[in-house]
Amino acid sequence: MTTVDRAADVLLSDGGAVHLRQIQPEDAPAIVAMHSRFSERTRYLRYFSPYPRIPERDLRRFVTVDHDAREAFVIETGDRILAVGRYERLGPESQDAEVAFVVEDAHQGRGIGSVLLEHLAAAAREAGVRRFVAEVLPENSAMLRVFADAGYQIQRQYADGVVHLAFPIEPTEQSLEVQWRREQTAEARSIARLLSPRGVVVYGASASGHGIGAAILGHLRDGGFTGAVHPIHPTADLVGGLPALRSARLAEGIDLAVVAVPPPAVPGVVDDAAAAGVHGLVVVSAGFAETGTEGGAAAERELTRAAHAAGMRVVGPNCLGVANTHEQVRLNATLAPRLPRPGRAGFFSQSGALGVALLAEADRRGLGLSTFVSAGNRADVSGNDLMQYWEDDPATDVILLYLESFGNPRKFARLARRIGRTKPIVAVASPARPPGGAGPDRAGVAALFAHAGVIRVDTVVELFDVGVLLAHQPLPTGRRVGIVGNSTALTQLAAAACADGGLAVAPGYPRDVPPQAGAHDFGDVLAEAATDGGVDALVVAVAPPVPGQLFDEDADFATALASVALAGDKPTVVTSLVDRMPAGLPAYATVEEAVRALARVSAYADWLRRPPGTVPEVATVDSFDVLTAYGIEVVPSLPAESAQEAVAAAERLGYPVALKSAGEALRHRLDLGAVRLDLADGSAVSRAYTEMAERFGSGVLVQAMVPPGVACVVELVEDPAFGPVVGFGLGGVATELLGDRVWRPAPLTDRDAAAMLDEPRAAPLLRGYRGAGPVDREALARLLIRVGRLADDRPDVRELRLNPVLARVDGLSVLHAEVVLGPPAARPDTAPRRL
Numbered sequence: 131m132t133t134v135d136r137a138a139d140v141l142l143s144d145g146g147a148v149h150l151r152q153i154q155p156e157d158a159p160a161i162v163a164m165h166s167r168f169s170e171r172t173r174y175l176r177y178f179s180p181y182p183r184i185p186e187r188d189l190r191r192f193v194t195v196d197h198d199a200r201e202a203f204v205i206e207t208g209d210r211i212l213a214v215g216r217y218e219r220l221g222p223e224s225q226d227a228e229v230a231f232v233v234e235d236a237h238q239g240r241g242i243g244s245v246l247l248e249h250l251a252a253a254a255r256e257a258g259v260r261r262f263v264a265e266v267l268p269e270n271s272a273m274l275r276v277f278a279d280a281g282y283q284i285q286r287q288y289a290d291g292v293v294h295l296a297f298p299i300e301p302t303e304q305s306l307e308v309q310w311r312r313e314q315t316a317e318a319r320s321i322a323r324l325l326s327p328r329g330v331v332v333y334g335a336s337a338s339g340h341g342i343g344a345a346i347l348g349h350l351r352d353g354g355f356t357g358a359v360h361p362i363h364p365t366a367d368l369v370g371g372l373p374a375l376r377s378a379r380l381a382e383g384i385d386l387a388v389v390a391v392p393p394p395a396v397p398g399v400v401d402d403a404a405a406a407g408v409h410g411l412v413v414v415s416a417g418f419a420e421t422g423t424e425g426g427a428a429a430e431r432e433l434t435r436a437a438h439a440a441g442m443r444v445v446g447p448n449c450l451g452v453a454n455t456h457e458q459v460r461l462n463a464t465l466a467p468r469l470p471r472p473g474r475a476g477f478f479s480q481s482g483a484l485g486v487a488l489l490a491e492a493d494r495r496g497l498g499l500s501t502f503v504s505a506g507n508r509a510d511v512s513g514n515d516l517m518q519y520w521e522d523d524p525a526t527d528v529i530l531l532y533l534e535s536f537g538n539p540r541k542f543a544r545l546a547r548r549i550g551r552t553k554p555i556v557a558v559a560s561p562a563r564p565p566g567g568a569g570p571d572r573a574g575v576a577a578l579f580a581h582a583g584v585i586r587v588d589t590v591v592e593l594f595d596v597g598v599l600l601a602h603q604p605l606p607t608g609r610r611v612g613i614v615g616n617s618t619a620l621t622q623l624a625a626a627a628c629a630d631g632g633l634a635v636a637p638g639y640p641r642d643v644p645p646q647a648g649a650h651d652f653g654d655v656l657a658e659a660a661t662d663g664g665v666d667a668l669v670v671a672v673a674p675p676v677p678g679q680l681f682d683e684d685a686d687f688a689t690a691l692a693s694v695a696l697a698g699d700k701p702t703v704v705t706s707l708v709d710r711m712p713a714g715l716p717a718y719a720t721v722e723e724a725v726r727a728l729a730r731v732s733a734y735a736d737w738l739r740r741p742p743g744t745v746p747e748v749a750t751v752d753s754f755d756v757l758t759a760y761g762i763e764v765v766p767s768l769p770a771e772s773a774q775e776a777v778a779a780a781e782r783l784g785y786p787v788a789l790k791s792a793g794e795a796l797r798h799r800l801d802l803g804a805v806r807l808d809l810a811d812g813s814a815v816s817r818a819y820t821e822m823a824e825r826f827g828s829g830v831l832v833q834a835m836v837p838p839g840v841a842c843v844v845e846l847v848e849d850p851a852f853g854p855v856v857g858f859g860l861g862g863v864a865t866e867l868l869g870d871r872v873w874r875p876a877p878l879t880d881r882d883a884a885a886m887l888d889e890p891r892a893a894p895l896l897r898g899y900r901g902a903g904p905v906d907r908e909a910l911a912r913l914l915i916r917v918g919r920l921a922d923d924r925p926d927v928r929e930l931r932l933n934p935v936l937a938r939v940d941g942l943s944v945l946h947a948e949v950v951l952g953p954p955a956a957r958p959d960t961a962p963r964r965l
Contacts, residue, residue: 508537767946
């Protein structure tokens with residue numbers, strides 16, 4: 131019997147959490163109890179007969195499966211089983227299996243059937259099953275809809291009063307889209323229940339008013355929360371001026387519980403909240419996994435397990451809390467003393483310790499927030515969950531993320547590419563990578579974020595610099611910048627910063643206003659720039675007057691600038707050393723900071739203007755060789771350890787041949803003599819081998835000669851932020867030294883592959899340089915697409931390096947390939963839905 135544990139906590143369509151696991155013989159009493167709760171209609175639709183009770187023989191077979199040819203999953207909450215789904219192979223050698231499931235009446239319509247189907251299909255594929263068949267009564271419209279909406283190619287046949295269904299269970303583009311759409315709905319609804327609760331209970335608020343529990347209770351009470359707030363206290367009748375309850379079960383309409391009790395008391399709190407029907411926990415208590423101890427980690431796992439079993443989600447532990455500024459909610463369940471000012475930015479912070487400072491800085495910068503979540507240890511709710519919620523949240527236009535690590539990198543990249551098309555995402559995320567590992571350098575990491583539609587910044591200051599600009603100003607339609615200022619020194623600094631940031635100073639700019647000019651004169655020049663068709667964005671710099679050149683006493687530069695900038699359709703950034711700028715006009719301490727923020731936003735606007743492209747289909751064949759299966763042919767080579775072996779290998783391959791040192795670092799070093807080309811006969815091979823062996827060792831590779839071309843390198847590595855990524859660059863020591871590689875997350879679209887060929891600094895060599903002919907770029911793009919598809923399909927391929935790839939006018943040749951296989955990397959984004 132298999133030992134694979136397929137248990138998972140999953141979200142249903144209403145946002146509630148349930149537990150899915152394999153059925154066990156000891157589940158028999160719970161199965162009988164569930165069956166007793168079925169209506170007569172449910173029994174009839176599932177069993178095609180009244181079937182009032184399960185006979186003992188059927189029950190034993192029902193709960194006893196081998197988890198291979200026969201598998202069954204139960205859905206449970208607490209100790210109550212709500213649903214069962216199963217498949218059974220139709221014969222020992224059959225690739226078909228019959229699938230069926232049944233859901234308790236009270237929980238039908240929550241998406242349980244689609245969850246069961248996803249997990250059953252995944253388990254069946256592992257067992258070698260390729261197709262599901264099912265028999266459904268025509269009147270069972272709900273079950274027919276589960277199959278029809280799953281995204282599989284379903285064959286239907288009606289006979290003898292039954293609808294016979296058959297469909298292959300390999301994932302398709304459509305089935306994955308269906309799965310991801312359901313995932314987005316479920317995760318968004320689960321977060322909505324956390325951020326817009328009807329009522330809140332607080333565990334751990336002291337009657338003395340001291341401690342974090344009392345602080346959060348006060349913030350909820352004083353922040354204008356529109357729902358009910360109840361402190362839970364074992365003895366006190368009044369806490370924080372509010373009547374205290376002994377248990378959350380004594381209150382009605384409670385959706386959220388704030389937990390500020392010591393870790394040993396948390397399990398009792400979870401039980402009490404579950405009994406009260408609470409939807410989510412915000413655990414501000416510390417003492418869990420962040421302690422670095424196994425005990426703390428175990429307590430955190432148990433907290434999450436117990437919460438999910440009761441249908442609850444968890445923010446934290448060790449978090450700052452959550453906030454929602456909507457006027458109909460006004461929820462401040464955080465340690466920050468004031469509710470953030472209302473605005474259009476959603477803010478997720480993984481750090482609880484920095485949370486208060488981050489909220490204070492947002493307020494200082496005039497950045498209003500729609501909602502805020504500090505996840506702390508991120509035992510459950512993550513940045514991905516919040517992005518799913520903010521995608522369709524009408525109150526949120528900009529997404530801000532402070533990330534310390536990535537829980538599900540492939541999912542993050544997928545969500546970012548989709549959500550970034552409608553709402554900008556700004557992230558503070560470390561560019562660091564594991565030491566000694568292959569893959570993108572710092573610049574490559576920044577490019578990966580940019581091509582996923584994420585504006586990655588290095589510091590919290592930059593996060594707010596960019597966030598304020600996105601929240602209050604339109605996106606630029608191009609990179610032409612008009613610079614207006616009353617200080618030549620400042621405008622020249624701005625022009626230099628534009629050049630460094632990849633922005634173009636528009637013709638006729640900078641426009642310098644005389645230092646003694648008043649606000650009205652300055653505003654007139656700015657108005658001309660704002661209506662200039664050759665300008666896409668404005669940079670404004672205002673310096674104080676020099677001695678003896680006083681401004682007009684009535685000058686109000688802030689009003690003058692705002693009246694122009696806020697009325698136009700061009701994004702405007704301001705550095706003013708005179709007046710404080712009004713809300714809505716992004717102001718920066720230096721022109722360099724202002725231009726840097728504008729450059730980040732301009733790069734994002736460029737990404738939006740580029741069509742996303744499509745992922746082409748790649749035909750694969752059954753092959754023991756993973757490269758051959760994806761149509762990647764490598765020119766054969768043979769190893770040799772002596773001159774005689776080298777000559778024999780050459781004769782086997784056919785002359786002329788090349789000899790290469792077998793050492794990885796030397797295999798491409800023609801400049802050092804570690805590669806010898808065009809060896810036409812045995813004597814030439816023997817002579818070359820002798821010379822190479824003396825300098826580089828006895829091991830060589832013998833390879834048939836191919837036509838010359840431009841040497842390229844194609845790589846595949848697993849990145850901690852994006853999962854599998856594909857790299858491309860031109861070969862050679864110089865390009866490797868300079869890190870001249872471009873990277874994209876897998877799989878690659880046709881536009882990804884084409885763009886990768888243009889981005890290396892050495893890319894002109896591919897188009898023909900100094901008399902050389904252009905190479906077959908389409909062949910190179912197809913190779914990149916095939917590597918991207920391989921990366922997406924084969925999690926057991928941990929690294930791949932094709933070096934060199936000789937690109938020619940008439941195609942290409944892959945001369946050497948290194949493939950590192952290992953235990954499949956975790957790819958939860960392609961597996962059935964789970965928390």
